[in-house]
Amino acid sequence: MQKIAIQGVRGAFHEAAAKKYAGESIQLVECMTFRDLCKSLKSGQSDMAVMAIENTIAGSLSQNYGLINEYQLSIVGEVYLRIQMQLLALPGVELSAIKFIYSHPVALNQCNFFLDGLSGVQVYESKDTAESARMIREGNLTDTAAIAGETAAQLYSLDILKGNIETNKENYTRFLVLTNQSNQSVEGDKASISFELGHQPGTLADILTVFKKNRINLTNIQSMPLVGKPYEYRFHADLTWESKVDFEKAMESAGEFANSIILLGIYKRSNFNFQ
Amino acid sequence: MQKIAIQGVRGAFHEAAAKKYAGESIQLVECMTFRDLCKSLKSGQSDMAVMAIENTIAGSLSQNYGLINEYQLSIVGEVYLRIQMQLLALPGVELSAIKFIYSHPVALNQCNFFLDGLSGVQVYESKDTAESARMIREGNLTDTAAIAGETAAQLYSLDILKGNIETNKENYTRFLVLTNQSNQSVEGDKASISFELGHQPGTLADILTVFKKNRINLTNIQSMPLVGKPYEYRFHADLTWESKVDFEKAMESAGEFANSIILLGIYKRSNFNFQ
Numbered sequence: 001m002q003k004i005a006i007q008g009v010r011g012a013f014h015e016a017a018a019k020k021y022a023g024e025s026i027q028l029v030e031c032m033t034f035r036d037l038c039k040s041l042k043s044g045q046s047d048m049a050v051m052a053i054e055n056t057i058a059g060s061l062s063q064n065y066g067l068i069n070e071y072q073l074s075i076v077g078e079v080y081l082r083i084q085m086q087l088l089a090l091p092g093v094e095l096s097a098i099k100f101i102y103s104h105p106v107a108l109n110q111c112n113f114f115l116d117g118l119s120g121v122q123v124y125e126s127k128d129t130a131e132s133a134r135m136i137r138e139g140n141l142t143d144t145a146a147i148a149g150e151t152a153a154q155l156y157s158l159d160i161l162k163g164n165i166e167t168n169k170e171n172y173t174r175f176l177v178l179t180n181q182s183n184q185s186v187e188g189d190k191a192s193i194s195f196e197l198g199h200q201p202g203t204l205a206d207i208l209t210v211f212k213k214n215r216i217n218l219t220n221i222q223s224m225p226l227v228g229k230p231y232e233y234r235f236h237a238d239l240t241w242e243s244k245v246d247f248e249k250a251m252e253s254a255g256e257f258a259n260s261i262i263l264l265g266i267y268k269r270s271n272f273n274f275q
Numbered sequence: 276m277q278k279i280a281i282q283g284v285r286g287a288f289h290e291a292a293a294k295k296y297a298g299e300s301i302q303l304v305e306c307m308t309f310r311d312l313c314k315s316l317k318s319g320q321s322d323m324a325v326m327a328i329e330n331t332i333a334g335s336l337s338q339n340y341g342l343i344n345e346y347q348l349s350i351v352g353e354v355y356l357r358i359q360m361q362l363l364a365l366p367g368v369e370l371s372a373i374k375f376i377y378s379h380p381v382a383l384n385q386c387n388f389f390l391d392g393l394s395g396v397q398v399y400e401s402k403d404t405a406e407s408a409r410m411i412r413e414g415n416l417t418d419t420a421a422i423a424g425e426t427a428a429q430l431y432s433l434d435i436l437k438g439n440i441e442t443n444k445e446n447y448t449r450f451l452v453l454t455n456q457s458n459q460s461v462e463g464d465k466a467s468i469s470f471e472l473g474h475q476p477g478t479l480a481d482i483l484t485v486f487k488k489n490r491i492n493l494t495n496i497q498s499m500p501l502v503g504k505p506y507e508y509r510f511h512a513d514l515t516w517e518s519k520v521d522f523e524k525a526m527e528s529a530g531e532f533a534n535s536i537i538l539l540g541i542y543k544r545s546n547f548n549f550q
Contacts, residue, residue, distance in 0.1 A: 033400075035384065056500050060337050063384070109310065109338075125307075127400060202487030204496070209484060212477030221479070221510075223496045225331050235496075 005029040005037045005046035011130035011148070011155040017079045017175040018050045034064055038071040041180050049178040050079070054220070055106065056171050062222045065194065065236040068178065068264055075192050075265030077177035084171075085111050087162040088133050088153050089145045095161055100124060102132035103147035111147055114165040133158055177267075190219075190240045190269035191247065195258040196226065197233055204235065207257045214250035216241050232259075240269055280304040280312045280321035286405035286423070286430040288356060292450040293325045296354045309339055313346040316455050324453040325354070329495070330381065331446050337497045340469065340511040343453065343539055350467050350540030352452035360386050360441040363408050363433040364420045370436055375399060377407035378422035386422055389440040408433055452542075465494075465515045465544035466522065470533040471501065472508055479510065482532045489525035491516050507534075515544055 004026050006014035018026060029046040031037040041049045051068075054060045068075065085107055089098065098121055101108075105125045108115065115123055126132045132146035137156040145161060146152070153160055176192075197203045211218060220238040241247045255261055279301050281289035293301060304321040306312040316324045326343075329335045343350065360382060364373065373396060376383075380400045383390065390398055401407045407421035412431040420436060421427070428435055451467075472478045486493060495513040516522045530536055 033380065033384075035387065054500065060335065060497065060499070062335050062337070062497075105308065109308070112310065125402060201490070201492040202483075204493060205480065205483035205487040208477075208480035212480040215476070217476040218479060218498075221496060221498045222335065222337075223493075224335070225329065 001025060001027045002048060003027045003029055003046040005031050005040040005049035007031055007034055007037050007051060008128050009130050009134075011133065011152040012128055013081060013083060013149055013151075013173060014050055014052065014175070016149060016151050017052075017081045017173070020081060021050065021077060021079045021175075021177055022048070034061075034067055038067050038073060038178075041073060041178060042071050044180070047179070048076075049073075051176050051178060053174050053176045055083070055173045056168065060220070060222050062224055062236065064176075065192075065222070065264075066224065068176075069194055069262065073178045073180060073264075074182055075176050075267055076179050077267045078190070078270045079175045079177065080172050080270050081175065082172050083110065083166065084149065084164050085147050085166040086150055086153060086160045087114075087145050087165055088136070088148055088156075088158040089161045090136060090140070090142055091157070091159045093142050093145075093159070093161065097143060098145045098161070099143040100141075101145050101147060102126045102135065104129050104132075107147050110167060110171060111165045113167040114162070130155070187244070188266040188268050189242075189244075190238065191266045192236070192238050192264040193251075193261060194234060194236050194264055195254070195261040197235065197257070198259055203257050207254050210253045210257070211239065211250050214241075214246045214253070215243075216247060216250045276300060276302045277323060278302045278304055278321040280306050280315040280324035282306055282309055282312050282326065283403050284405050284409070286408065286427040287403055288358060288424055288426075288448060289325055289327065289450070291424060291426050292327075292354045292356045292448070295356060296325065296352060296450075296452055297323070309336075309342055313342050313348060313453075316348060316453060317346050319455070322454070323351075324348075326451050326453060327448050328451045330358070330448045331443065335495070335497050337499055337511065339451075340467075340497065340539075341499065343451075344469055344537065348453045348455060348539075349457055350451050350542055351454050352542045353465070353545045354450045354452065355447050355545055356450065358385065358441065358446045358448050359424065359439050360422050361425060361428060361435045362389075362420050362437040362440055363411070363423055363428050363431075364436045365411060365415070365417055366432070366434045368417050368420075368434070368436065372418055373420045373436070375416075375419040376422060377401045377410065377419065379404050379407075382422050385442060385446060386440045388442040389437070405430070462519070463541040463543050464517075464519075465513065466541045467511070467513050467539040468526075468536060469509060469511050469539055470529070470536040472510065472532070473534055478532050482529050485528045485532070486514065486525050489516075489521045489528070490518075491522060491525045 129148035130152040133148045133152040222236045226232045279293045404423035405427040408423045408427040497511045501507045
């Protein structure tokens with residue numbers, strides 16, 4: 001059975017993303033931090049890893065690109081997961097009995113409209129959505145609710161007190177699928193690259209013009225300051241194309257403008273698919 | 276006395292950034308989340324706010340650009356703070372007695388080289404660097420250390436058991452200084468802007484070429500997916516210039532390519548200044 005590393009515990013959104021990509025018959029390796037997830041893959045403890053990389057509300061988890069570089073991992077796929085937030089409580093508990101709500105800060109932020117409408121309830125940040133659900137079950141807490149996904153409700157036998165309380169219904173998280181093997185030759189229509197530019201003004205415009213001329217579309221770009229090199233930057237970009245020859249030509253030309261350019265992986269693009 | 280909102284509690288890096296910008300004679304308004312920080316400014320509870328926006332290790336806190344947009348705040352300045360991490364414990368406690376270390380996940384990540392060299396110590400994530408220091412003082416914990424800044428050591432009378440344990444010595448955090456007043460006419464040499472582009476390939480290349488032609492330098496760029504509009508993007512960018520006339524011309528031309536373009540503030544650029 002495939003061993004897939006996820007960040008966080010069973011019942012969290014990373015589990016749902018892993019199953020969407022690889023099916024139900026997988027063995028999960030729970031990793032407490034994103035660094036641990038990379039280590040698990042590098043050491044052979046897991047065959048594959050699923051790592052959140054951007055969210056419509058919280059933005060980019062740009063530090064994760066740094067980890068992929070540092071551990072020399074390859075991106076082999078992506079998963080988009082619609083994020084729906086549920087207010088979970090012990091069966092039989094009513095909304096009027098709830099005095100405390102726990103969840104991860106990003107999840108709380110995604111439900112701010114619902115939370116602003118409550119009165120007499122104290123909201124607390126926790127480390128994980130699923131952890132908050134587990135705490136209610138294990139502590140038998142009848143005055144506390146958690147904000148988490150449906151997977152957590154099933155895992156800890158909690159009821160959905162109020163469903164789909166996320167403010168924005170088109171809320172999604174994009175996950176990358178990683179392996180420890182090189183992945184440069186696979187047929188695909190999307191790539192993630194990383195490149196460094198010096199302080200010379202306008203170099204980024206030059207590189208993006210190369211992509212434009214070769215009909216390459218940019219779906220994501222993030223600049224990151226370079227540690228130890230003030231005023232120099234590393235950029236992370238995701239590219240899509242209709243013809244792979246265009247991509248290969250663009251990469252060749254782009255190399256002239258960048259101090260270094262790394263291909264993190266070529267893979268098949270996925271889509272939002274909000275049914 | 277000026278009331279300045281900070282994220283987190285007294286003793287955290289936000290306090291040090293606020294004092295570097297506005298001096299020692301300020302009144303701090305502690306805000307638990309970045310959203311609370313914006314609310315505090317909007318409601319007039321505070322006159323100014325200091326908000327972390329990027330870090331050499333953790334990358335960009337891109338969700339904060341979204342909050343600045345949402346609450347229609349203005350950027351009036353920036354502060355770069357060198358981040359040095361200290362291992363703090365009760366006076367008299369030796370390193371060999373430490374069984375547990377607590378700190379914020381980002382701070383732990385910044386000290387991973389030091390932590391990997393320890394054995395027999397369990398590392399736990401907490402909500403805040405200064406909170407971890409306070410917990411040790413209040414609980415009188417003689418087997419526990421916290422990773423935090425020097426301000427926290429002073430505030431909670433803890434000793435520095437091991438100094439400057441951050442892996443990268445050129446580690447800094449950039450903070451934005453915000454107000455609730457409009458700030459479009461001030462003389463400055465740096466601006467933060469936000470713009471939306473449709474799905475048409477190459478538009479970003481066109482806009483960056485406009486900046487290049489007008490001698491505008493780009494010091495930061497982040498793309499963010501637009502909530503409710505799959506395949507459309509909002510970009511955040513920071514720009515610097517030698518002549519403000521160049522900037523004004525560039526903004527006029529850039530407007531032709533973007534669906535909308537917002538000026539978040541013009542301010543005097545700061546620098547890393549690692550003494």
